[in-house]
Amino acid sequence: MRRRAEVLTVVFFFVIVVSLFPLGVGPEIETLRLIAPGVIWVAALLASMLSLDRLFSADYVDGTLEQMLIAAQPLSVLVLSKILAHWVVSGLPLVLVSPVLGMQLGMDVESIGVLVVSLAIGTPVLSLIGAVGAGLTLGVRGGGVLLSLLVLPLYIPVLIFGAGAVEAVQSGMEYGAHVSLLAAFLITALLLAPWGAATALKISLD
């Protein structure tokens, strides 16, 4: 992601996918409010998955990745910094845009707050898990579709608890447990995913 346009593409994709639902489902605000958490979360998941392709591919093509492999610093640390940078340009914008989309779908202020929190904790997990898949499919033909097949099943728990937190607050229930579990996913992913992605890159560049 070295061009401004690429960052905007991900955000626009996110906005457009969410905007398609009122057109497809119908404009009744009650229905929309009911499906809003799931719709926004699924759209965020797809948007972050689409941007995964570009996490390592540019560095792979121009040979930077091989330099990283032989650098003095451990590869997992370099990979972690790449993932964090990738999240800042592809995940963070989604978090920042999401309140507007929540309002579009008729969510109240408290639910929007929880939505932002759940996305802020959840999207880094998506980037971290996705990095392993991106490393594995590097340079493989048909990599994009394959990447989604590998990564989407692993995204499901994040989706369940992310959307679950917002649904809980909408129906007046406690959402703390969902958010805590998301945070636990984030800590585990921070610990293991950089190492996994580094191993994947070593396999791919072997």
Added chain:
Amino acid sequence: MRILSKSFWLQVSAPKAFYPVAGKLIPWFTAIAIILTLVGLYMGFFVAPTDFQQGESYRIIFIHVPAAWMSMLIYVLMACYAAIGLIWNTRLSSMMATALAPTGAMFTFIALWTGAFWGKPTWGAYWVWDARLTSELILLFLYFGFISLQAAIDDPQRASRASALLALVGLVNVPIIYFSVKWWNTLHQGSSLNLDKGSSMEATMLWAMLIMTFAFWAYTIVAALLRVRAVILERERHSEWVGELLGVGK
């Protein structure tokens, strides 16, 4: 005893040596699989009593439960083989992981399919979005991911290393499936079989289920050995012994 020495196992685990050994094992396990399936199905369908709550439809558990067990077990086994192949670079273990994946996917599919047929008369729906069903479905996707990643990469060594890492990442799902009925309040009932409390079912039902499990085990071994023989031939096709075996070359 030759069979206890380390060098014996190292010798047998070379693909060239394992190929004829697998060929000798296949007829035995085929016989075991057929006999146990016949006995298990007979016991399950004719000997075991009718369930007082569910009527005759419960008899699907004689397929469903063993298949579900095998789906998880094969995944763990496949991940173990894949890990051994990744760590020690042993060719045969990567081939075994490749050979096990389609059978595992098949049992996962059978578990989901029979579960749907059982769910219709009992729960009134073929499918519910319950934690155990969803996590079993994820397991099916993980098998598909493993198979397709391996198919997408041309270099067999890179393919098995990459899919091994994927199998290990997916391993987190197995405990989630197993404990899903305990952790969440699910529609799917808890296990009828407990190591600490013993079984909550009738002895003939239990035996029929266990026999079916062993039958599926034997089937898995046969399918994996057949497939691993094909994989050995494919990956070692440029070696001399395969040429001699198939009577080509020179």
